[in-house]
Amino acid sequence: MRADVSGDVVSVLHAGGADQYVVSARAGGGGRGVGRQKQEVRSKKSGVRSQKQGVYMTGETSCIFCKIAAGQIPCFKVFEDEVVLAFLDIGPLVRGHTLVVPKKHFATVMETPAEVLGAVNQRMPKIVRAVLAATGAKACHVLVNNGAEALQSVQHLHYHILPRMAGDTFRIPWNAGTLEKQAGAALASAVSRAIVS
Numbered sequence: 001m002r003a004d005v006s007g008d009v010v011s012v013l014h015a016g017g018a019d020q021y022v023v024s025a026r027a028g029g030g031g032r033g034v035g036r037q038k039q040e041v042r043s044k045k046s047g048v049r050s051q052k053q054g055v056y057m058t059g060e061t062s063c064i065f066c067k068i069a070a071g072q073i074p075c076f077k078v079f080e081d082e083v084v085l086a087f088l089d090i091g092p093l094v095r096g097h098t099l100v101v102p103k104k105h106f107a108t109v110m111e112t113p114a115e116v117l118g119a120v121n122q123r124m125p126k127i128v129r130a131v132l133a134a135t136g137a138k139a140c141h142v143l144v145n146n147g148a149e150a151l152q153s154v155q156h157l158h159y160h161i162l163p164r165m166a167g168d169t170f171r172i173p174w175n176a177g178t179l180e181k182q183a184g185a186a187l188a189s190a191v192s193r194a195i196v197s
Helices: 064-069 114-135 181-194
Strands: 009-014 017-022 041-043 047-049 077-080 084-088 098-102 139-144 159-164
Touching (some): 064 084, 064 098, 084 114, 098 114
Antiparallel strands (some): 041 047
């Protein structure tokens, strides 16, 4: 479904009234993400259910991306199949800023099954190539924010495709530090021990 979206704010009705959401997930946060978002997945009969169950888009959640995927809120769609939806961010950081989401609801990479991540990433190259072709860009960032501390503004896994052009003004702060040998060895060992197959 292609639709014209007038303005940044969409009113989403809940039993208790109307909450306003900004339909935008900013890679750097900055206050243009979700205005008020209820994080838990609710069932009308059984109350709260964990997001880790991967609830399909039936309109029983208040997640803004679930509502977009279900067709309850319009978007500038660029790709859709049975697993993935890709659409333009209406608060773009750069021209062509595109969001790619799995249709099932998982909050972060850490909670998403490997097969879902694999399916999303199988589709990513052709979506990225299409965004670059349409914008004339030759390079891009593909970013994923996981958790509030990492500036994730919508708690539904989503990838940001950010086309980059020579001379553009968008910048990601990257203040590199140093990793000492002993600290690096200890940290690498701790991460290795924490990995479960």
